[in-house]
Amino acid sequence: AQSVTQLGSHVSVSEGALVLLRCNYSSSVPPYLFWYVQYPNQGLQLLLKYTTGATLVKGINGFEAEFKKSETSFHLTKPSAHMSDAAEYFCAVSGWMDSSYKLIFGSGTRLLVRP
């Protein structure tokens, strides 16, 4: 069965600092991996996704993530944090389960950006 673990329910960085949000997954089949962002009082918006091909994936707002099969990881990074990046971030894995493709979400990481 697929599962997702996000390390750290809260991450705090200074404006301009590197952002690193960690995600590890468990999957018995080649995974499709996603990062979503949720701004306050809004739904989830796709940041980036990995399906096949290049393991370094670039997304919106300067974020990127690298699929590392040997480490079963898909960590999200951004070189320089902006105040507008403050939000909750969810890692998700998609796979064929119970005769359908489903998304399994991690518990989320809230990113705080200090001025």
Add this chain to the structure above:
Amino acid sequence: DVKVTQSSRYLVKRTGEKVFLECVQDMDHENMFWYRQDPGLGLRLIYFSYDVKMKEKGDIPEGYSVSREKKERFSLILESASTNQTSMYLCASRSGRDYEQYFGPGTRLTVT
């Protein structure tokens, strides 16, 4: 752009009331989903539908039912609302040819 809309952003209901949450998508997606979101638990799948009049239970279907009479519309029903159903409810849709799900803005339901 894909648009998923939900009928209410905020809803307050009393214990025992029947509650309807409506979701509409405009991209002719085959698959639609209902999740609930609670702090520290992420998103948990309640029900999903891969076609009109078809439905499948997700991970936490107890206390909920769904209806999909038209392709664009997927309704979540709380037959008799309880306080432990106070939560954020998110609807999503997905094309049968892709893996990405598109989310609505959410309905924050409070049951008192």
